[in-house]
Amino acid sequence: MIELRRLTKRYGQVAAVSDLSFEVRPGAVTGFLGPNGAGKTTTMRAILGLDTPTSGTATIRGRRYADLPSPMHEVGALLDARAVHPRRSVFDHLLCLAQSNGIARSRIEEVLGLVGLHETAGRRVGGLSLGMGQRLGIAVALLGDPPVLMFDEPVNGLDPEGIVWIRTLMRDLAAEGRTVLVSSHLMSEMALTADHLIVIGRGRLIADIGLEAFMRSNSRGTVLVRTPDAEEFAHRLRDAGATVRPGTEGALVVAGMESAEIGKIAMVHGVVLHELTPHRTSLEEAYMELTRDSVEFGVLEGAGR
Known part of the structure; x- marks a missing residue:
């Protein structure tokens, strides 16, 4: 040891x-x-x-x-x-x-x-x-x-x-x-x-x-959701207690709710889903968040542009 x-x-x-x-x-x-x-x-x-x-x-x-x-x-x-x-x-x-x-x-x-x-x-x-x-x-x-x-x-x-x-x-x-x-x-x-x-x-x-x-x-899981009814479905998810923010190309990034529960809400309200992908924080992401205040040689935002 x-x-x-x-x-x-x-x-x-x-x-x-x-x-x-x-x-x-x-x-x-x-x-x-x-x-x-x-x-x-x-x-x-x-x-x-x-x-x-x-x-x-x-x-x-x-x-x-x-x-x-x-x-x-x-x-x-x-x-x-x-x-x-x-x-x-x-x-x-x-x-x-x-x-x-x-x-x-x-x-x-x-x-x-x-x-x-x-x-x-x-x-x-x-x-x-x-x-x-x-x-x-x-x-x-x-x-x-x-x-x-x-x-x-x-x-x-x-x-x-x-x-x-x-x-x-x-x-x-x-x-x-x-x-x-x-x-x-x-x-x-x-x-x-x-x-x-x-x-x-x-x-x-x-x-x-x-x-x-x-x-x-240190993991904060999210679910990537794609649907042609994104705006309406986002309201439904927020009403059910989820946190929703816009993702790329019209997708929704949902936190605080598992993919199975999201699928049930979509079924109840007749919402068509094109994608329902869980995402778990990687070790790199968790590490970066944990050590954010301990970085000695950080790069200033916008430097060199």
Whole structure:
């Protein structure tokens, strides 16, 4: 388990992370979300001992990273896949890490197969594509077969096949009982991958909640209705307690009423319906609404026009 207790990290007068507390439990993929500048990378660096907290604690399985006797056997991390000597081969990079961490040479072949780099083991790291470099970073994280894994933007540079692969890999790792923390800006991927969400903004915790509960609490469903009798039907729906606003191309956007009830009202009043489509708030929409006041680098409305 990863555990943060009142973690604070300041750079001069600027608080990158402020009084942050949460737990990342095994057996689930935990999505770590927040706008640019929210403090996600600083938090992950503090967990890995790369940044020293100003106050508070960050522990892995009850210990600070610096106190772990065999770090790569305890936690694997992908923060910057390109932080590798460019003239070193893929195999030699993994071999160096394996030998310095007491990991069997045979494990290198295993992880190369897991990430799909077995045919490029002899290539220099500097010649890898962005996606292949990302796969190498994931191989490093998996090298010690650790129970705790942390990934910062793992789908960067991956093609569609690679995105499906890393999504499946993270879910399989969690299903094995491992602790998986993944930071990403791709809400569509988080909706398909994460079981639990931790959302921060301006260095502070905003939400610590299961994905399904997050969607229920932040989802505002609407129904798109198309009918040749739009104006009259809108009055009928408002009389029944719904909120109705105009949509595109003469459609009605109805809130506060399920599609089945809308269909019943149409039947009772003899209204012909051409479309009746429920719409649920996506994770991206719910996230944007939740973090609206925590965006550090917003664009001014009308700027550049």
